[in-house]
Structures are given as C-alpha cells and as structure tokens.
Amino acid sequence: MPDHITPYDTALHRDESAVSGMWLFLASEILLFGGLFLIVLVYSHTHAAGWNAGVRHTSLMIGSINTVVLLSSSAVFTLAVEAARTGDRRRIIHAGLGAAGLGMVFLMLKSWEWHLEFEEHLFPGTNFSISGPNDGGAQLFYSFYFISTALHGLHMLVGIGLILWICDRTRRQTGREISTIPVDIVGLYWSFVDLVWIVLFPVLYLIGRN
Amino acid sequence: MVRVLYCWILLMMLLAGELTMARLGFGSAVCACAVLMGLVIIFGFMRIAQAPPLAAIFALGGLFWLVILLSLGSLDSFTRTNFAVGSAMSSRPDHAPALPDESR
Numbered sequence: 001m002p003d004h005i006t007p008y009d010t011a012l013h014r015d016e017s018a019v020s021g022m023w024l025f026l027a028s029e030i031l032l033f034g035g036l037f038l039i040v041l042v043y044s045h046t047h048a049a050g051w052n053a054g055v056r057h058t059s060l061m062i063g064s065i066n067t068v069v070l071l072s073s074s075a076v077f078t079l080a081v082e083a084a085r086t087g088d089r090r091r092i093i094h095a096g097l098g099a100a101g102l103g104m105v106f107l108m109l110k111s112w113e114w115h116l117e118f119e120e121h122l123f124p125g126t127n128f129s130i131s132g133p134n135d136g137g138a139q140l141f142y143s144f145y146f147i148s149t150a151l152h153g154l155h156m157l158v159g160i161g162l163i164l165w166i167c168d169r170t171r172r173q174t175g176r177e178i179s180t181i182p183v184d185i186v187g188l189y190w191s192f193v194d195l196v197w198i199v200l201f202p203v204l205y206l207i208g209r210n
Numbered sequence: 211m212v213r214v215l216y217c218w219i220l221l222m223m224l225l226a227g228e229l230t231m232a233r234l235g236f237g238s239a240v241c242a243c244a245v246l247m248g249l250v251i252i253f254g255f256m257r258i259a260q261a262p263p264l265a266a267i268f269a270l271g272g273l274f275w276l277v278i279l280l281s282l283g284s285l286d287s288f289t290r291t292n293f294a295v296g297s298a299m300s301s302r303p304d305h306a307p308a309l310p311d312e313s314r
Binding site for chain 2 (some may be wrong): 034
C-alpha cells in the first residue's frame with residue numbers, strides 16, 4: 001500500500017473520506033448558525049414592531065451589492081474547482097484570486113456599512129438612536145445584526161485565507177499532478193459561506209422592511 | 211463553465227425576484243426565493259448529488275438537527291398563552307394577553 005493513502009484502502013476511499021469529513025464539519029456549522037436563526041425566529045415574532053424598525057434602518061443598497069458580489073465570488077471559485085478536475089493550473093490560480101478579490105470587496109463594503117451604522121448610533125447601548133416604545137426590539141435586531149455579520153465576516157476571512165493557500169499551493173506544485181481534493185474542500189467551504197449569506201440577506205434587509 | 215454560468219444567471223434572477231417580492235411586501239415569497247437560491251448553490255456549486263453517500267447523510271443530518279433546534283427552541287414563545295416573551299425589554303405584541311399584574 002503506498003504511504004500517501006495510508007490508512008485508507010484506496011485513493012478513492014481517501015478522497016471520499018475527505019469530502020464526507022468536510023460535509024460533517026459543515027453540518028456542525030449549520031447548528032452554529034442555527035442558534036442565531038433561532039433568535040430571528042423568536043424575536044422577529046415576539047418583538048415584531050421593534051425588529052422591523054431595525055430592518056428599515058439597514059442599507060438595502062450595500063446589502064444587495066454585497067449579495068451580487070458574494071454569489072459571483074462563489075461562482076468564480078466553482079470555476080477553480082472545475083479547472084482542478086481538468087488539471088488547468090493557470091485557471092485555478094486566476095479563478096482563486098478572482099474569488100478572493102471579490103471576497104475582499106464584500107468585506108470592505110461590509111466595513112463601510114458598519115462605519116455608517118456606528119456613525120448613526122445604531123450599535124446597541126445607551127446612545128442607541130432609535131427611540132420610542134419599540135427601541136428594545138430594535139436593539140435586539142441590531143444585536144443580532146452585529147453578531148451575525150461579524151461571525152459571517154470571520155468565516156469569510158478564513159475562506160479568503162484558504163483560497164489564497166490553494167493558489168500558493170497550486171503555484172508551488174508546478175510539474176506535479178494537481179490534487180483536486182483540497183480545491184474541492186475549500187470550494188465547499190466557500191459555497192457554505194455564500195449559503196449563510198443567502199439566509200442572512202432577507203433576514204437583515206428584506207423581511208419586515210415594508 | 212457553462213453549468214456554472216447558468217447557475218449564476220439563475221441566482222441573479224432569483225435575487226431580482228427576491229428584491230421585487232420584498233418591495234411588494236410578500237415576506238413568504240422572499241423566503242421561497244431564498245430557499246431556491248440555497249438549492250441552486252447546494253446542487254449547482256456544492257454538487258451534493260455527485261458527493262459520496264456519506265456526505266449526503268451528513269448534510270441531511272445537519273438539516274434534521276437544525277429543524278429540531280428551531281422547532282423545539284421556538285416552541286415556548288409560539289405557544290405561550292399566559293404572558294408575552296421578554297415583555298420588559300420591548301413593546302409587547304398587539305395580540306399578547308395582558309400581564310398578570312396588569313389585569314388587577
């Protein structure tokens with residue numbers, strides 16, 4: 001048995017285990033974000049007026065642009081996954097850098113949005129700008145907003161780091177056969193980050209706005 | 211490449227639909243668009259249909275426990291009849307019954 005597949009029976013067994021392991025990790029991530037979505041389910045119902053007041057204060061323009069950017073980034077990295085399957089080293093690096101670049105654009109826009117929200121005193125606390133009978137619900141919404149976008153942003157930073165590692169790894173392995181599994185695994189993670197945003201976007205910007 | 215392009219176009223169309231439905235105030239249609247976008251990503255980008263059977267079991271397991279978490283976690287606030295959840299923190303919903311001390 002060759003050393004590089006130990007302790008697996010075959011290379012296929014090793015690759016399938018890696019992909020299945022990544023899906024198991026993503027299942028645990030679903031439960032991490034699930035706790036946050038439980039907050040939405042409960043408080044958007046029990047504090048509907050204040051929650052919706054919070055939704056109306058988010059920037060729909062920046063949120064929508066960020067959604068297009070992140071969906072495009074995920075699509076571009078899927079091209080890198082396809083390139084790995086055909087052994088096209090150059091396309092993996094180009095697509096990877098494109099996806100990481102779009103990810104950085106997302107984070108910059110999100111930072112700008114946070115900056116605007118801090119300036120408008122929308123961070124929960126004593127100086128919170130939404131006042132009146134619904135300020136408690138609005139503060140709950142913005143607590144959720146800042147926690148969820150920070151957690152999502154952290155996942156994006158990890159994803160961008162992994163994509164850059166894939167690009168560097170591919171560049172260094174010139175002349176050797178391309179291993180598709182690391183590209184596949186990072187692709188799964190990057191699409192998952194996209195998937196989380198697909199759920200966060202309507203919750204933070206759309207439902208309750210009108 | 212063509213498959214990825216089709217998926218991206220479909221996602222953009224669903225996003226446009228989601229924004230339109232939000233403008234019209236159809237919250238459930240917004241949720242439906244988000245679910246469809248999620249399915250496009252899972253089947254188009256993550257290729258769950260081509261993944262090993264064990265991966266599909268893990269994905270379904272994650273979904274199952276998410277449903278358990280959300281349903282059991284929200285059961286209390288959706289089924290209470292005596293007093294509203296967290297009424298001291300914010301305004302109480304219109305349909306909530308009066309607090310015990312208010313009824314005196």
